[in-house]
Amino acid sequence: MSTQAEESAKPTVPTAIPRAGTRHSEEWWRRRGFRVRQYRPEDHEALRAIWKACDISLGETDTAEAIARNLRRRSNGFRIFVVETTGEAPAGVPRLVGGVVTTFDGHRAYVYHLAVHPQFRAGGLGRLLLETCEWQAQRWGARHLRLTSLTANMRTAARRMYAAAGWRPRKELWVYSKDL
Secondary structure (H helix, E strand, O other): OOOHHHHHHOOOOOOOOOOOOOOOOHHHHHHOOEEEEEOOHHHHHHHHHHHHHOOOOOOHHHOHHHHHHHHHHOOOOEEEEEEEEOOOOOOOOOOEEEEEEEEEOOOEEEEEEEEEOHHHOOOOHHHHHHHHHHHHHHHHOOOEEEEOOOOOHHHHHHHHHHHHOOOOOOOOOOOOOOOO
């Protein structure tokens, strides 16, 4: 018999991502040929290709080895979710069509590398990934969820999606960066 403390220390690894409170049910997405699931090591090459197609800035923390290390070491604070097509994908259609990284520092959760393959944009998959991050952040006990986005004009549609999903820019925050 496990104690409540032992239960809360176990990683939250859903077999299916609950859709309660979101715009569409898991079944709604499945009927349209998509499902969200957790990243697997064999997804790395396809996910990296999506990130590159979406002009996501990649670094040494995005290698297969670094991701595997984070998943192992930070089992209660690091997740990657992917959207894949279900059933047989027609020739030329990627099986993996989107992905996102979400992390938790004990207080806040963060969203990184949110990307949907250009062929599959404007269909709600980006919002589905955002909602999945919100769900995971709540499971971790986070009270705040943060997302950073480049300011380039090409991100205009993404910023509209964030606003439609209830995200607001924080004018009082500056983001600083330093390479180590």
